[in-house]
Amino acid sequence: MHKNKRIEVKHLTRVEGHGNLTAIIRDGRLKEARFDIDEAPRLFEVFLCGHDYNQVVHMASRICGICAVSHRCAAIKASEAAFGVLVSERIRLLRRLAFHGEVISSHVLHLFFLVAPDMFGVPSVFHLPPEHKDTVRKAMRLKRAALEICRTTAGRHIHPVGMEVGGFSFNPLPRTLAELRGAVEGAVEDLQALVPIFRRHSWPDFQRKTAYVSLKSPKSYAFYEGELYSSRHGSMPVEDYRRTISEYTVPGSTAKHAVIDGASYMVGALARFNNNYEQLSNAARRVADEIGLSAPCTNPFMIPAAQLAETAHCLDESLHLIDRLIEPEISRQDPSVPVHPVKANGVGAVEAPRGTLFHDYTFDERGTCTEANLVIPTAQNLASLHADMQAFIPQVIEEPEEVLGHRLEILTRAYDPCISCSTHVIRLD
Amino acid sequence: MRRSEKKRIAFFDFACCEGCQLAVLELEETLLDLLSHTDIAAWREVMTGDEPPYDVAFCEGSICTRADEERLLRVRRDAKILVALGTCAAIGCHNNLRNRIDTREALEKVYGKAARGMDVTEARPVSAVVDTDYRILGCPVSLPEFIAVFKAILTDQPYRLPNEPVCVECKLTDTLCVYEKGRVCLGPLTRCGCGAICTRFGDVCHGCRGLVDEANLAAMPRVFSREHLHAIMGAVASGQPLDEERIRQMIALYNNYPELKIEDRGDA
Numbered sequence: 001m002h003k004n005k006r007i008e009v010k011h012l013t014r015v016e017g018h019g020n021l022t023a024i025i026r027d028g029r030l031k032e033a034r035f036d037i038d039e040a041p042r043l044f045e046v047f048l049c050g051h052d053y054n055q056v057v058h059m060a061s062r063i064c065g066i067c068a069v070s071h072r073c074a075a076i077k078a079s080e081a082a083f084g085v086l087v088s089e090r091i092r093l094l095r096r097l098a099f100h101g102e103v104i105s106s107h108v109l110h111l112f113f114l115v116a117p118d119m120f121g122v123p124s125v126f127h128l129p130p131e132h133k134d135t136v137r138k139a140m141r142l143k144r145a146a147l148e149i150c151r152t153t154a155g156r157h158i159h160p161v162g163m164e165v166g167g168f169s170f171n172p173l174p175r176t177l178a179e180l181r182g183a184v185e186g187a188v189e190d191l192q193a194l195v196p197i198f199r200r201h202s203w204p205d206f207q208r209k210t211a212y213v214s215l216k217s218p219k220s221y222a223f224y225e226g227e228l229y230s231s232r233h234g235s236m237p238v239e240d241y242r243r244t245i246s247e248y249t250v251p252g253s254t255a256k257h258a259v260i261d262g263a264s265y266m267v268g269a270l271a272r273f274n275n276n277y278e279q280l281s282n283a284a285r286r287v288a289d290e291i292g293l294s295a296p297c298t299n300p301f302m303i304p305a306a307q308l309a310e311t312a313h314c315l316d317e318s319l320h321l322i323d324r325l326i327e328p329e330i331s332r333q334d335p336s337v338p339v340h341p342v343k344a345n346g347v348g349a350v351e352a353p354r355g356t357l358f359h360d361y362t363f364d365e366r367g368t369c370t371e372a373n374l375v376i377p378t379a380q381n382l383a384s385l386h387a388d389m390q391a392f393i394p395q396v397i398e399e400p401e402e403v404l405g406h407r408l409e410i411l412t413r414a415y416d417p418c419i420s421c422s423t424h425v426i427r428l429d
Numbered sequence: 430m431r432r433s434e435k436k437r438i439a440f441f442d443f444a445c446c447e448g449c450q451l452a453v454l455e456l457e458e459t460l461l462d463l464l465s466h467t468d469i470a471a472w473r474e475v476m477t478g479d480e481p482p483y484d485v486a487f488c489e490g491s492i493c494t495r496a497d498e499e500r501l502l503r504v505r506r507d508a509k510i511l512v513a514l515g516t517c518a519a520i521g522c523h524n525n526l527r528n529r530i531d532t533r534e535a536l537e538k539v540y541g542k543a544a545r546g547m548d549v550t551e552a553r554p555v556s557a558v559v560d561t562d563y564r565i566l567g568c569p570v571s572l573p574e575f576i577a578v579f580k581a582i583l584t585d586q587p588y589r590l591p592n593e594p595v596c597v598e599c600k601l602t603d604t605l606c607v608y609e610k611g612r613v614c615l616g617p618l619t620r621c622g623c624g625a626i627c628t629r630f631g632d633v634c635h636g637c638r639g640l641v642d643e644a645n646l647a648a649m650p651r652v653f654s655r656e657h658l659h660a661i662m663g664a665v666a667s668g669q670p671l672d673e674e675r676i677r678q679m680i681a682l683y684n685n686y687p688e689l690k691i692e693d694r695g696d697a
Contacts, residue, residue, distance in 0.1 A: 065448025169631030
């Protein structure tokens with residue numbers, strides 16, 4: 001009981017990017033618990049300046065290989081907001097479809113490649129026992145369907161091509177979209193077959209209420225568009241994010257932490273699930289029921305469960321979007337609209353797979369970027385992860401170091417941290 | 430190859446988007462086939478554990494800190510063959526653009542006092558820090574090239590990078606030249622091997638695979654000139670003036686590590 005424990009995990013595996021986990025227990029009491037980002041600052045906000053808006057959106061997707069479509073769309077939306085570009089329904093639908101492809105791809109990667117090894121007690125998906133080979137194959141097929149969505153709407157997933165300010169530089173044919181529909185239908189079946197793995201899984205029992213923050217739209221379960229919404233603070237215009245979210249530096253970490261009204265908050269799949277549950281497809285709600293997830297859920301260990309429900313939703317929604325895109329009046333619309341740069345500032349917010357992502361650019365009259373500000377989901381979640389560790393460790397403080405360390409790894413991994421971007425906010429004011 | 434002679438392979442990531450590793454995962458069953466001829470010794474992104482030494486180490490990303498450099502030197506010592514995976518590692522990508530600004534000053538702007546103790550060095554491609562045995566180009570890596578290099582390594586063969594411009598692949602894929610749309614493209618200067626993925630989708634080439642050997646930069650302003658485009662393509666280039674400075678700015682998105690000479694960027 002009165003033992004000192006020190007848990008140190010350097011370069012946590014099966015996460016995107018480099019982070020170190022530390023917990024120090026002295027005389028049976030939690031002294032300190034941290035997850036520090038150990039990624040060299042890449043300073044995107046600084047070197048995006050001086051490039052024209054086409055280069056900015058091209059470079060923006062290179063911030064993250066997993067969330068390339070999200071970064072591209074956030075950059076495009078910020079530029080279009082600055083230049084006053086209004087896009088057609090076809091463009092909106094194509095972007096939303098690309099977005100769903102990315103969310104499915106990212107969630108499947110996290111669920112089956114990064115989290116599942118913990119559930120089966122193996123070091124990696126390649127080490128799963130032979131009876132699970134079929135699981136791996138189905139998960140890969142699911143991922144392939146997601147990539148097909150991206151290939152049809154953005155050339156590829158990493159990194160999208162042809163997604164531009166003002167629309168698309170290509171126009172998918174109805175025939176291509178119809179073929180895609182077949183691939184997505186197959187993926188719906190594959191997902192159904194994979195859900196039972198999670199039904200049998202017992203999630204660690206832990207609850208901590210916090211503010212859940214996401215976009216919210218009257219039109220749909222928000223990924224590509226919507227207002228900023230907090231379960232504690234209500235709706236806020238996206239443009240006010242700088243006034244709403246305050247950030248502070250933390251010693252030892254190159255990622256800033258974020259708070260609203262001085263308190264941590266959660267973004268990502270579970271926050272969206274809690275805020276927008278009513279807009280999930282019927283199949284997605286059935287998946288949630290089946291794996292014991294109900295809204296509101298205050299257990300951060302269940303973030304992957306929310307990702308699974310969202311995967312089901314995104315597959316259904318993709319079928320719906322494909323049907324809309326094939327409709328004659330949508331098919332006839334141009335895939336791009338003219339763009340005329342003006343000297344202005346614009347903010348774009350989207351729901352990246354890991355949560356709300358903000359891009360904020362100022363352009364000169366030629367469309368050259370003069371100032372850039374990016375707020376990424378993982379940085380926003382760090383304060384929430386720390387608060388969870390503070391609350392969770394006393395529950396399991398009696399456990400041996402190794403078990404405790406493994407539990408903390410699982411908690412951290414549940415957040416699906418994606419830190420390779422290592423882009424941070426420049427506060428110029 | 431006998432089973433007992435399986436090569437021990439490892440993947441390492443340094444500062445980058447990790448898109449090259451993720452692209453490799455997109456190979457799905459082809460990847461499983463390739464991996465069946467190897468043992469995985471380390472792959473942090475998808476696996477717990479690290480067991481040197483390695484026969485082959487794939488390294489992705491830029492070297493941006495002293496800790497990165499030490500880790501890379503350690504990998505180099507432990508690996509018989511080191512492969513620069515993708516443009517960040519092979520020739521340099523956006524990460525290096527920060528070398529043009531005062532990094533210390535920028536850090537202080539972002540982090541305030543907390544910037545002082547930060548371990549930050551000049552951003553460099555892997556190939557500028559250690560000797561590389563193979564290089565795979567692209568942002569993200571070209572998967573056919575990844576497979577070709579992987580097979581070359583398994584069979585102890587060299588790999589020769591293609592040395593034609595992207596224009597060749599546009600022709601081979603019946604792709605409409607984007608000059609026809611009055612857009613500026615770096616295809617004529619850029620090493621092919623990507624299958625012209627960007628231009629096939631109507632986008633322009635931003636030069637992510639680096640320059641071909643003996644790329645003629647000086648000739649490009651004339652090629653790009655309004656009159657010339659008009660004459661040869663019936664198109665009118667729009668937007669900013671296309672002098673050599675502008676073309677160098679465009680090329681610098683990916684070809685921005687001056688210490689690597691153009692001839693170093695060819696066959697590894």
